Amino acid sequence: MDKPGRNDLCYCGSGKKYKKCHMPIDQQKEKDKRDWIAAAQFLRRDLLKFARDERFAEAFAQALPLYWNELYTIDNAEEMSQDEALRYFDWFMFDYTLPDGSRPIDTYYADQREELSSVQQDVLDKWMAEASAAWAYTLTDYDAEKLVLNDFMTGETFDVHEPGGRGAVEIGEVILSRLVPVYDHLEFSTTAAYLPAAEITNLAEKLAKAKQADGEAHPEATQLDFMRRNNHLLIHHALEEAKVQGRPPVAALDPNRPDKAVQKVVHQVKKRFQ
DSSP states (O other), X not given: OOOOOTTXXXXXXXXXXXXXXXHXXXXXXXXXXXXHHHHHHHHHHHHHHHTTOGGGHHHHHHHHHHHHTTSSOTTTGGGSOHHHXXXXXXXXXXXXXXXXXXXXXXXXXXXXXXXXXXXXXHHHHHHHHHOOOSEEEXXXXXXXXXXXXXXXXXXXXXXXXXXXXXXTOOTTOEEEEOEEEETTEEEESSOOEEEOGGGTTTHHXXXXXXXHHHHHHOTTOOHHHHHHHHTHHHHHHHHHHHHHTTSOSSGGGOTTOSOOSOOHHHHHHHHHHO
16 A cells, blocks of 8 residues: 555545644654664574584584484584574574573573563564474465475475565475564564475485384474474575585585685684583
8 A cells, every 4th residue: 555645535435634643653654663673683683603612512512413304514514605604593592492492582582582672672572472383385476575485394384574575486396484473464583494396305205204203212203393403404405405415515516606704703613512
């Protein structure tokens, strides 16, 4: 809906000028949305920074080979590309289970929430309650910046706002990411990866097998519980399929990688953990 001019009749049908009717309400909504988006951007950066907390040193080192199927360890972590590092840190904060059963983001919530602004607290609360685990979504439709995604396992549909559009992803291909609420829509929590059609192969069978095994070990588990314990299998599948297609599975094995410079943030992590 196009916004009327200040002196036009309000769209609500009240007969009043827009400036005397819904304009202040609309302006407040726009401000609220800007504040939410800014708070979400801050939290993405702050969670990344918090992942380097020394309390997570051992867990960080153990999680690397789990996520990357031994292709990255603490010894070569600085060779991750920027996108690889962002996806790994995001998974570590939201999904990795620490020895006490909590996640790193739970520690962030306990330590940092009271230091945040009220809007940042609202975003964090929403993410704690509603953020998905990092998972697989099939692209079923798109329109400019809106992607229509189906959960790869359950078929549940989500509309996701993505300013970059669908990129190289075609209908029927699979996006690997986490969905987080930002004001009145869903976004990817960080840079998404995707599986081309030729590399989806037997992913459904692998996940079904993993779900059966997980259900036997954890009969009371929810789908979210299952995803958090097993979503590293998505990365393993993607790495294996890249090898089949003749591509380097990770940036560290790519002799032609464009970013030869060491990723500063990951290098700092490695130094801190040694």
